Amino acid sequence: MAQTLIHAAPAEVHSAHAHHPELSFFRKYIWSEDHKTIGLQYLFTSLFFLLVGGLLAMGVRYQLAFPNVPVPIIGGLLPRWLVQESGAIAPAGYNALFTMHATVMVFLVIMPLLIGVFGNFLIPLQIGAPDMAFPFFNALSYWLFLLSGLVILSSFFTGSSPAASGWTSYAPLSSHGAYSGAQLGQSLWCVGLFVNGLASIAGAMNYITTIINMRAPGMRMFRLPLPIWALFVTAFLLLLAVPVLSAAAAMLFFDLNFGTSFFSASSYGQPLLWQHLFWFFGHPEVYIMILPAMGLASEILAVFSRKPIFGYKAMVFALIAIGVLGFIVWGHHMFVSGMNLLLSATFSFSTMIIAVPSAIKTFNWMGTIWGGSIRFTTPMCFALAFVSMFVIGGLSGIYMASTPVDLFIHHTYFIVAHIHYVLFGGSLFAVFGAIYFWYPKMFGRMMNETWGKIHFGLSFLFFNLTFFPMHNLGLNGMMRRIADPTQYDHLRSQQPINVFITLSAFGLGLSTIPFLINFFYSMFKGQKAGMNPWESTTLEWTVPSPPGHGNFDVTPTVYNGPYEYSVPGMEQDYLPQNQPAPETARIAAH
């Protein structure tokens, strides 16, 4: 490893400690204001929620394959809101299962994994800053997030049903306890989301301020690594979209508990108002959950292709375009909702247009691996799979963007397949790749490659076996959110596909085990990682693994763009951002 810049790293780490006096256990691990610790707190918490959400998904799949069959072994132990006398899952319990699965996965897993973990961990390290602009708000943001998670989880233990009107909580089903049978659960859902929104807003404000103000000298905006650009755009989306959800959740809470009627038709409220508010948040939310994943995957693809990102500026402009257009496409969730038909036509147009920057990004990723010298490490495998799965999820989105086709496949399993190709095959694969990639920086040790490959192979296989056949189910007219498909003539012959999907989903659930073992085992027994195990160019790889409090002993100066790999005229095939190019190097402008 060629660490040309920091010569005597161990000694300087020591001096870093001298700047920052030893912290008490409480200040170091509990109320920590160090962005790296906060990032890890987010990581452990959201991995725990990933298991919760995954278990809920297993329940959903069990019911769809074996409706009215008592749950083996644990059936008798399950709570009354979930199961009938026989131990089989009740239809109302099923509604709560998928509602909570999606709520947990969206608000407590994907968002915190992408934004909480990598936003916190990477932003200061990649821009050359000692910490976030507002460390206190950063800590507050984590604890608010944890609180929101606990509030949402607590609804499982109230004795009555958790929220059961879908993660979209369409009113008036959600706004009257009598309609959904989950007055308390739905109220807790509102409180949880409101608190979760506060955490997001605090985080977003912090990210924007930090990226604008705290970049190291020479770190121009067009020298920012792509994860930072992605998180920057995402932070704006959060700041503008999340308050709308918070307001909507508060209104729903009032409707539920204080007799207001924002959303109930019987008192001249508007059920469609909820949908407009929810999707005005909900569609930017979709991009909130994919843009950071795009950034993380771009970084990994460049490093292991040993090439600069193809079309760096095009990538940045595409991110911005998606961020801006993301605010005018929400109506494509509502083509069949009963809103004005002319609106459907306009939203269909903006939706077609927003597909263009996504296409640009895909072609640039392919351009990045073209002519590369590709190293198939575990993070690279996940990043490569991300691109491939994102293509499938993007192409299936075109069906829904076409209004007449949406008439047929709206609210069928086609959309379930689509969302999981984007959120699991897209976002979560990128997160897995990023965890393998930055693990050495987080914990100072490498994760095991072989077990990583096994994890990748099994997830990739079972992911596709689980979610691809859902396209077929959707085309066959299988509605989403029905507890028992065998009630319908046209679905009875599809039941074997449902059984197949459920078995694959169990496989997908089990494929997390090698990851978890690897994750915890490597923390103590993994091979020690040096400063820069992947031979990468960005600033976080110029400090020890894990970096000390305050990150950089000397504020780094940035001389180059983020992805100077395989520069002609250089021996070494990467040029760190803080290292002036040797005279022989022929760096091209971009």
Add this chain to the structure above:
Amino acid sequence: MTILRKCPILVLAVKRVVRPAIVLAGFMIAVLVLGTVTSSAAERTSNLWWMPEVATKSGKQIDQLIHFIYYLTGIVFVLTQVVYVYFLIKYRSRRGVRATYSHGNNRLELIWTVIPAAIFIGLWGYSNHLWWNVIHAEPPADSLEVAVTAYQFGFSFQYGGADGKLGRSNVNLIGNNNLFGNDPNDPLTRDNFQSGILELPVDRPVRLRLNSKDVIHAFYVPQFRVYQDIIPGRTIDWVWFIPTQIGSYQLACNQLCGSGHYNMKAQIEVVSKQEFDKWYKEKSAPSNKALAAR
């Protein structure tokens, strides 16, 4: 195989990933086949992986659009994935071969911005044409009008009676005593009759008047390629279609509406004109009698 043996990662991958994967996949296919054979389903025996046979006129045009998008996305999918995998193999890391140093190419960026944009706008034009001129065109004057009210958890239907006209309705009048919100001051509503099933004549346009009594429901018939949410507090009267196939279908609620949602459905019978007229006469007889007696 010799090339395989030379590469330790591939050997490992085959041993630890590919082989168990094949065994598992084989197991799953066995389950699938077994399930297909043993399932007692008599409803559909062929074409299980594709759309149910279309049974409306506009549905046929929607299917054409779906096929168009299917081939379009299919071609893009195959092309991109083939090129992608080819790149992955061709540009794998090899000793002594350095990656090409390139920051991109503006002409390529322009090409892959303009071509997708043109395709997407074209697709929007095609879709939008269908949306306005076929699906949401003005329904023909001879359309059969049927009022549909959805409630937790079922559907009720109302026909116009002897005069064939539903008459005025008001969404605020909907309640247990007046499920369809009929305006009592409009004489046209007096001979209306209710039905628990949706009986439709083949080849005649049907126009729906959709209302909900409580929460949001939906009118979804996959064979008709028709979906519309039914919202409380608002009458939706723009859905119409022409059934083209005699047969029995199921109307399904496809918007989560509570604990009974999974089983909220109604029977649809598309019958010949003669059969429909006979049924209609029988059903409207009682209300005609009541009117005559008044």
